[in-house]
Amino acid sequence: MVNRFLQGTLILTIAGFVVKAIGSINWILLSRVLGGEGIGIYQMAFPIYLLSLQLSSAGIPIAISILTAEKIARFDYKGAQKVFKLSFYLLFATGLFFSILMWFGSDWLISSGYIIDDRAYLALLALSPAIFFVTLISCYRGYLQGWQLMTPTAVSQIIEQLLRVVVMLGAAYLLLPYGLGAAAGGASLGAGIGAFGALVVLIYYYYKLPKSPDDAHKQPDGPGESSGSIVKRLIKLAIPISLASLMLPLVANLDLFIVPRRLEVAGFSTSQATELFGYLTGMAVPLINLATIITAALATSIVPAISNANAIDDKKGVYYRTAGAMRITFMSTVPFTLMLYVLAEPVVSIIYNAPRAAEATQITAIAIFFLGMHQVTTGVLQGLGKPTIPVVNMGVAAICKVILNWNLTAISWLGISGAAYATVADIGVAALLNLIWIKKYTGYFLDFSLLWKNIVSAIIMGVAMFFLYAPLETIMHQFFAMAFTALIGGIIYVVVMVLLKGLNRHDGERMPVIGKFFRGKEK
Structure with missing residues (x-):
């Protein structure tokens, strides 16, 4: 099923x-x-x-x-x-x-x-x-x-x-x-x-x-929860979740206050600082968010799945759902990280007509993996009824980002790259702190036996794409060269993952829609 x-x-x-x-x-x-x-x-x-x-x-x-x-x-x-x-x-x-x-x-x-x-x-x-x-x-x-x-x-x-x-x-x-x-x-x-x-x-x-579900004859133990208790729990859960949502615009405003000013300290003019800030926040960061659509969707669907298992004290269910979600996270973020890193220049040139945004985009591409982990781990913690933990972790990560932004961005040879590294560190710290708490409550940390297979497969894919794109660009339009390179890269990643046994028939069986084709091969 x-x-x-x-x-x-x-x-x-x-x-x-x-x-x-x-x-x-x-x-x-x-x-x-x-x-x-x-x-x-x-x-x-x-x-x-x-x-x-x-x-x-x-x-x-x-x-x-x-x-x-x-x-x-x-x-x-x-x-x-x-x-x-x-x-x-x-x-x-x-x-x-x-x-x-x-x-x-x-x-x-x-x-x-x-x-x-x-x-x-x-x-x-x-x-x-x-x-x-x-x-x-x-x-x-x-x-x-x-x-x-x-x-x-x-x-x-x-x-x-x-x-x-x-x-x-x-x-x-x-x-x-x-x-x-x-x-x-x-x-x-x-x-x-x-x-x-x-x-x-x-x-x-x-x-x-359904007004009367199939198992509606089963009754919960004890009397129903009072209205006052439900409202109290709703508010208790909602406040930290709301604070987590407010952290994003808060961090964005801190960037707005710090980064342009520190770029001027690094020797850039006001107009140059504004332009570089736009490369990072208006071009690189939206691409990172676009690359994590899968994990954003996963984070939404994992909340009720974890909450459902946690409510009946199904510890194995919580563990396996967490592990399954992280498995998908690896496979949907590691290859995209390498893809965007290798194809940063054609991507920003085609989408924004701004090839100079490539450097900031390459650095921020590393954040795809961390952002995917952060989204999913936040969903797991919320499902466990621990929504305050991600907020605190985001606060700690934001402090790290402010410190790094202040110091790295003012270095002349780094400039906006320093702010990009600070962005990666911000998301990485928040994700790591979430993982530490998930280890405490579920026993899951990171499946390194699978993660290294994803990384090796993605590196081989990235190297192949690096050498494939340049000759293709000379014989076809930049968009088609980029699209073809990404397609071949994706195929290489899947093939290497299969060879390393990072992907198997069981993974295919669990996939919605196409899973029936894999199950049909069992006999």
Whole structure:
């Protein structure tokens, strides 16, 4: 039988690629419609919207997923429904509050000078309803993920993005004759309409859940948990999860404050420092995030899987699910690390038309492996009901990053490379600290017998790609040379992994969709 959390990971990964592809195309087209100035107006309203979303949901969706999975593991289906209803009431109230606050506070944001361009007013108004819908979406997604159902999340994400893009582009184009402010406001309508469409999809899946599961005759031990206890546990779980989400923008703001200034100390002019900072934060780091779509999906699906096993004190289940998740992490991050390192220059040239961003990208490519581990280990710890630990670890790692940023970036021969190394260290320290705690609670640390096979396979792949790309570039377009090199590299990696017995039939059997072909060969 296919492992449910692996199937969920595949579903979320595919959805992630589709959503990002649609979003990238949309951003290119919207930029052509609105131009730089129009995009600037839109971007003035969007951070307020994102902050409001963060405050309205505040980590509760993952907490819903954890508690729901725990109730289901104990056959307490009434308790799971109770978790959903209480969460729904809570998020309905917070979503509505922040929606109304943004609607009526838009005028103050403009008049107070917090937002300097009054043309962003319509965009603020247009984004206000989206806060309410997206907050409700997070409630349904958290609950359905608690059932280890990832298809609703995936389908709703794609529907949301499609509707958002159609409305954004259509409204921006139609309203452009009325001015850039109106066009930016029209584009902002896409967020609310897309979210409403996603909410409808999730409500459909919610009502499709079986009213009486096959094992509903089994009853949980003892009386059901009180509403007050559930709300208390939701908040206790949600606060550290929310703090973890806030750590990312906090670290980004520390980078903004430190890196450009230290680059000037290293001897770069203000314009050069700004350009180099853009190479790292605006080009290299997004590529790292893109390369970890698989582990991001895995981190989402592992939370309820671990919580489910932990709730019934299934220590072997927790261990094997953790080990299985880390196995996928190795295979999805180690080869991508080497791929991006070798192909950094063609990648940044094709995507950004900025070959000078290659050096920062090569260094940050090392962070792919660490970021994947950090995402998954954070999911495991959250599933174990230990969400505070990743927050503390991120705080320790952030201190290390600040120290390294301050010292390395100011060295003239390092410059932005010093900041790139600091980024790698930041993620690496956080991942290592998570692993230490996982060792304590699950007994799992790192499967070095598998990790070395991944590393050797990736190195052989990287060397082959290095010598293959240069001659290909002379006979075909850079994009096709890069794509062909990556394809051949991927094949080499898989072949070497099979030869080293890092991949076997059992791995194929566990894969969703294609697993049946491997199982069919047994007789």
